[in-house]
Amino acid sequence: MLAVTAHDHVPAGPVAVLANPTAGRGRHRGLLPRVLDRLADAGRPVRLLEATGPAEAEAACHAAVAEGAGALVAVGGDGTVHRAVQAVAGTAVPFGPVPAGTGNDFAVDTGFPADPLDAVEVIAGALRAGRSRPVDLARMAGVDGADRWYGAVLAAGFDAIVNERANRMRWPRGPRRYDLAILVELARLRPRRYRLTLDGVTHELDAVLVAVGNAASYGGGMRICPDADPTDGLLDVVVGGRFDRLTLMRVKPHIYQGTHVTHPLVRTFRARTVEVDAAGITTYVDGERALELPVRISAVPAALRLLR
Template sequence: MTSEITLFVNPVAGRGRGARAAQPAAQALRAAGFGVRTVVGEDAADALDRARSAVADGTGALVAVGGDGMVSLALQAVAGTGTPLGVVAVGTGNDFARVNGLPVRDPAAAGTAIAAALRDGRDRALDLGRIGDRWFGTVLASGFDSRVNDRGNRMTWPVGRFRYDLAMVAELAALRPIPFRVTFDDGPEERIDATLIAVGNGSSYGGGMRICADAAMDDGRFDVCVVGPCSRATLLRVFPRVYRGTHTGHPVVTMRRAARVRLDVDPAQDVTGYADGERVGPLPLVAETVPKAVRLLA
């Protein structure tokens, strides 16, 4: 393994924390004797091209500095290559890091932990989800939560988290069950009326919402959370329990497990899928588990 490490940096993550975090992470790696180069793209596509080039050139590791969006982009470069992934989590949600017990918003500690893992040859083989050629680490969301994302992304005011709070209020006003068609593994297609369906490789999304609370990233299967038809009042009662993962005991919630999940709806329903918080596209979508697809420095 080469001693040169590539920092893959999102300079605007966490309102500028990404750019500031790169320096202490790089210092920790250099102090451990590693060479460090930094990749910052002009946009996401350019950044991914540069990260893939670094992997192809034999970098010792690709270290994502940013939030879950940056980790997701890094996964597209390292999945299936054998190049290990490091994470310096300084974004808003940081679900991938939290699920895997990595330092959050402490770039020096993250850099030190990555350097120790590289020095000791220590990493963890994790499963990833794959939708076509798109990899994801945490959760594929569809239904109410993805519609909130859609609406929030269309809004130009207000800025920040409050925009998505307003989007949630608007979607609550329009709340209706969605008639999904779902296939688990090689089973028959099932017609399921649901408020949302979340396919979890990892347990949480949205900054700590443990929607698939018992999901493990090394068991070769997804945990699938199906929230059935419910009133606005019920959804508002269940929602706070998601942060503790206790929502799974509510009668409106059903948990399933599968290595392959196909989600579909009638086109008029206009349901989008989001994986790792990033828009994937409209249903139908097929998510498959790929065991041991990435080596995480941890």
């Protein structure tokens, strides 16, 4: 896994840094000055990007790359990484994730230390050595032509439905809103009819969970696609079939170890392109609200260069 060839060239130019001060519910609030100092020790100018929200953050990353940034570093969780990746995917500008969020799945699954300062040391070392390593990304496209890159997992089942419910709720605040959304959607749980087209072969099936992984984990360490390898040029598809409420609650804890795939109602597939369609579902990628179904997802080998 991840035994991929290093590439000894990092473009000239400053290191642009995107930081989310609210990541991880603020528990790393004092981290940023130390991150900036350690990156500066790598001998490159460091430029902190200014943004007040997700859309601004993404625009700031695109602008930094267009203006000649030699590298991009994201300090935050999977949502912050997701915004930054949109700007560097498919370019020669390498990327470093500093895991400082509630969920840091992409950083950990691609070999970075879980401790943010340890991860910065890896990134700074790669900058000093001029080293980067290729990793795959997934690219999703909707029927309206909109597209997004993602590094970890696309959710298109119960977890996406819960996220959508939680995002619409105004009460309660904080994590309890998500817990309440789970209870509401569990009460309404029913399998939905999906059409999955994998490398041109179509499957019609009823399911409660559908995930398409470039990497293994989502939701802060849930190994939903446990065999996904972000360097193999393929997407892993995991489908949880006609679960009732009790079965879903029994299976859910096993997702943290990735052992849910042995359940008789779970099916796994692997493909280069995956089309997913079902009525009334908005997908979530890397924990962020994305496109409504139907979507087409393609594995893009070596689409991102990582500073490691």
